[in-house]
Amino acid sequence: MSLVKWTFIALIGLPAAEIVGFFVVAALIGWLWAGIAFLATSVLGVILLRRSGRRDLTRLVHSLRNDGISALRLDSPAAATMLGTILLVLPGFITDVLGAALFVPALRRWAAAALAHAVQESSNRRGHAPRDHVIDLEPGEWHRVPDRSRPRRRKSTRPKSKGKAKT
Numbered sequence: 001m002s003l004v005k006w007t008f009i010a011l012i013g014l015p016a017a018e019i020v021g022f023f024v025v026a027a028l029i030g031w032l033w034a035g036i037a038f039l040a041t042s043v044l045g046v047i048l049l050r051r052s053g054r055r056d057l058t059r060l061v062h063s064l065r066n067d068g069i070s071a072l073r074l075d076s077p078a079a080a081t082m083l084g085t086i087l088l089v090l091p092g093f094i095t096d097v098l099g100a101a102l103f104v105p106a107l108r109r110w111a112a113a114a115l116a117h118a119v120q121e122s123s124n125r126r127g128h129a130p131r132d133h134v135i136d137l138e139p140g141e142w143h144r145v146p147d148r149s150r151p152r153r154r155k156s157t158r159p160k161s162k163g164k165a166k167t
Contacts, residue, residue: 018092025093041096045088056081080108 026034080102087099101107 014092014094018094021093038091038093041093042089042091045085045090045096045099049085049089052081052085080112 022034022038025037029037084099084102087095087102090099102111
């Protein structure tokens with residue numbers, strides 16, 4: 001299935017999974033502690049978002065201006081921190097675990113590699129050619145080479161006439 005379909009299924013199934021997750025946590029630690037943890041993680045997400053959100057958002061916007069859409073990588077700390085704090089703000093223990101995992105660099109790199117692999121597999125199944133043959137070079141690392149297989153235009157050897165031709 002495509003990434004869009006999986007995203008749609010996840011958005012539909014996430015609320016049900018969060019309710020089941022809350023009941024499991026409540027059964028393990030008790031209803032009161034589960035409710036306190038439920039609210040505390042959302043408050044922690046809001047605090048982290050207010051504290052580092054402006055700085056990370058500024059870094060993310062700056063990197064988007066410089067590098068374009070290719071700057072949106074999960075292994076960059078700014079994008080991962082923003083996504084992690086947003087996941088912490090959302091109510092539920094599953095999103096809290098995912099958000100907290102994005103603050104750990106090793107887990108962030110693993111998630112970025114897994115996401116890149118999923119996108120690569122999705123594009124391969126749709127018939128897109130892999131982009132392994134593309135090499136990105138900086139402007140100073142390359143120069144234009146004229147194509148020698150095309151015939152060059154020759155300049156005319158006749159002198160240009162100055163004036164009107166007699167008829």
